[in-house]
Amino acid sequence: xxxxxxxxxxxxxxxxxxxxxxxxxxxxxxxxxxxxxxxxxxxxxxxxxxxxxxxxxxxxxxxxxxxxxxxxxxxxxxxxxxxxxxxxxxxxxxxxxxxxxxxxxxxxx
Amino acid sequence: xxxxxxxxxxxxxxxxxxxxxxxxxxxxxxxxxxxxxxxxxxxxxxxxxxxxxxxxxxxxxxxxxxxxxxxxxxxxxxxxxxxxxxxxxxxxxxxxxxxxxxxxxxxxxxxxxxxxxxxxxxx
Numbered sequence: 138x139x140x141x142x143x144x145x146x147x148x149x150x151x152x153x154x155x156x157x158x159x160x161x162x163x164x165x166x167x168x169x170x171x172x173x174x175x176x177x178x179x180x181x182x183x184x185x186x187x188x189x190x191x192x193x194x195x196x197x198x199x200x201x202x203x204x205x206x207x208x209x210x211x212x213x214x215x216x217x218x219x220x221x222x223x224x225x226x227x228x229x230x231x232x233x234x235x236x237x238x239x240x241x242x243x244x245x246x
Numbered sequence: 247x248x249x250x251x252x253x254x255x256x257x258x259x260x261x262x263x264x265x266x267x268x269x270x271x272x273x274x275x276x277x278x279x280x281x282x283x284x285x286x287x288x289x290x291x292x293x294x295x296x297x298x299x300x301x302x303x304x305x306x307x308x309x310x311x312x313x314x315x316x317x318x319x320x321x322x323x324x325x326x327x328x329x330x331x332x333x334x335x336x337x338x339x340x341x342x343x344x345x346x347x348x349x350x351x352x353x354x355x356x357x358x359x360x361x362x363x364x365x366x367x368x369x
Contacts, residue, residue, distance in 0.1 A: 172355050174291075181341055181359035182283075182291065193346075193357055225291055229354040233305050235293040 160226035255363030268342030298351035
C-alpha cells in the first residue's frame with residue numbers, strides 16, 4: 138500500500154500570497170496518477186488536479202500541480218479568501234487499495 | 247448538472263445494519279464506476295468501496311471487507327452501500343462519488359461528490 142505524506146500539516150498565509158503544498162509517496166506513483174482535492178468545512182471534497190498537473194473544467198488557473206515519481210506539489214499562485222481550506226492528495230488508478238494523504242490545512246494568517 | 251444525493255444515514259447500534267443510497271442525475275450513470283468514501287469526525291478521507299460501471303466488479307477497503315456490500319441499479323441511477331456488523335469506528339460521513347473517466351471498472355479519480363450522509367454507530 139502506498140502511503141502519502143503531506144506537508145506541512147498547517148500552512149498560515151495571507152490572501153495574495155503564494156501557497157506551496159507537498160505530497161510525498163512511499164513508492165512511485167505510476168502514471169502520475171495523483172489527484173488533489175479541496176475541502177471546505179461542512180462541504181464535500183472538490184477535485185482540483187488530476188494526473189498530477191491537469192485541471193478539470195471550472196478550476197481556476199491559479200491552482201497548478203506538478204511532480205512525478207514520489208514527490209508532488211500543489212501550488213496556489215495568489216491566494217483568494219475562498220482558497221482557505223483543507224487540501225488532500227490521493228493516488229488513483231486500477232490497483233486498490235487507494236489512499237489519501239492526511240491533509241494540509243491552509244489557514245489565514 | 248451532475249447531482250449525487252445520498253440518503254439512509256442515521257444512528258445505529260454496534261452490530262447493526264444500515265443501507266445507504268445515492269441517487270445520481272445529470273450524467274449517463276451506467277457509464278461510470280461509482281464509489282463510497284468516508285470521513286470520520288475531524289479526520290481525513292478513507293476510500294470504502296467501488297463498483298464498476300456495469301456492476302459486475304466490486305472492490306472494498308480491508309477495513310470493511312466481509313461486512314459491507316456495494317450494488318447499483320443502472321435503471322434507477324442509484325448506487326447502494328449495505329453495511330452490516332457495524333462498529334463504532336464506522337462512524338463517519340459517507341460520500342458517494344463519481345469516477346472521472348467513463349468505461350473504467352476502477353479508477354478512483356473522483357470528479358463529483360455528494361454532500362454526504364452521517365452514520366453514527368453507538369449504543
